[in-house]
Amino acid sequence: MTQLIAKTKAEQSYSAIDPWTIVHFAAGLGAGLLDVNFWLAESANVGYEVAENVVQRMPIGQNFFRVSHPENAVNSFVDIGVFTLGWWLGRRWNGTI
Secondary structure: OOEEEOOOHHHHHHEEEOHHHHHHHHHHHHHHHOOOOHHHHHHHHHHHHHHHHHHOOOHHHHHHHOOOOOOOHHHHHHHHHHHHHHHHHHHHHHOOO
16 A cells, blocks of 8 residues: 655655655756756656666565565656656756746
């Protein structure tokens, strides 16, 4: 079952929002501020989420990411969304969109 916000490390894989959500937002903001092309930035963003989900299903990935379970789809979509929002805000700040 998905909850809104992870309050502990153990809840991270089962929540829509976790501490990494701010990292995804910051990465998008940085990409937007640097005027990285939207499709390039978004491709890297989605590619990372797909790779993360694949790797987290393997024992080596669970050790690397220090998780006992792969993150849920809701968290992946939230991470993609906040990255995109960050990119948009960065471009707006620059006055490029």
